[in-house]
Amino acid sequence: xxxxxxxxxxxxxxxxxxxxxxxxxxxxxxxxxxxxxxxxxxxxxxxxxxxxxxxxxxxxxxxxxxxxxxxxxxxxxxxxxxxxxxxxxxxxxxxxxxxxxxxxxxxxxxxxxxxxxxxxxxxxxxxxxxxx
Amino acid sequence: xxxxxxxxxxxxxxxxxxxxxxxxxxxxxxxxxxxxxxxxxxxxxxxxxxxxxxxxxxxxxxxxxxxxxxxxxxxxxxxxxxxxxxxxxxxxxxxxxx
Numbered sequence: 001x002x003x004x005x006x007x008x009x010x011x012x013x014x015x016x017x018x019x020x021x022x023x024x025x026x027x028x029x030x031x032x033x034x035x036x037x038x039x040x041x042x043x044x045x046x047x048x049x050x051x052x053x054x055x056x057x058x059x060x061x062x063x064x065x066x067x068x069x070x071x072x073x074x075x076x077x078x079x080x081x082x083x084x085x086x087x088x089x090x091x092x093x094x095x096x097x098x099x100x101x102x103x104x105x106x107x108x109x110x111x112x113x114x115x116x117x118x119x120x121x122x123x124x125x126x127x128x129x130x131x132x
Numbered sequence: 133x134x135x136x137x138x139x140x141x142x143x144x145x146x147x148x149x150x151x152x153x154x155x156x157x158x159x160x161x162x163x164x165x166x167x168x169x170x171x172x173x174x175x176x177x178x179x180x181x182x183x184x185x186x187x188x189x190x191x192x193x194x195x196x197x198x199x200x201x202x203x204x205x206x207x208x209x210x211x212x213x214x215x216x217x218x219x220x221x222x223x224x225x226x227x228x229x230x
Contacts, residue, residue, distance in 0.1 A: 031134075033138050034138050036212075040216055041148055044149065044152055069228070076220055091206070
């Protein structure tokens with residue numbers, strides 16, 4: 001019985017998480033998964049915003065526009081950082097749950113909040129510069 | 133209920149991916165048909181595999197929870213992250229391709 005339980009545990013990936021601690025309450029694991037998915041969706045929303053900035057403005061005013069392109073690239077980069085951070089955070093949280101350590105506070109959330117504020121200001125400037 | 137809610141979150145995220153990728157590829161096709169075809173050939177099969185894997189994960193989670201066995205591991209999380217990075221790359225191709 002013990003061997004039966006241990007063998008699949010060894011095959012679980014990544015080993016960095018499943019090699020330590022013990023199985024937490026399944027509800028916590030599931031909640032952690034949903035939090036990861038919420039972060040991934042946030043990343044997708046950021047990327048969609050980047051592509052949207054480019055697509056809408058290209059339709060309105062054709063031709064190259066460095067300001068517009070840099071805003072789009074900034075949003076895409078934010079999305080990429082956000083998705084990598086989502087996975088990293090999922091790992092950190094799962095490890096903390098397994099070792100019964102305190103859960104670390106979200107580092108990216110305040111950055112994202114302030115960053116989106118900056119993006120909002122940039123989008124407003126872009127709107128004014130392009131004359132609607 | 134917890135498993136159900138988590139499965140819905142997986143499916144919702146998967147759906148967002150598929151819809152987002154389709155819109156993005158449609159936009160990209162406007163700028164370069166070749167780039168759109170290449171990106172579609174890479175991204176859409178991956179998205180389909182991930183959709184099937186999400187459903188299988190749900191079945192496994194239900195089964196394991198009943199049998200008091202550990203829940204599924206982190207492979208699908210890594211796959212979603214990879215797909216998000218791919219979507220970001222395709223988005224960058226679109227934005228930078230004038």
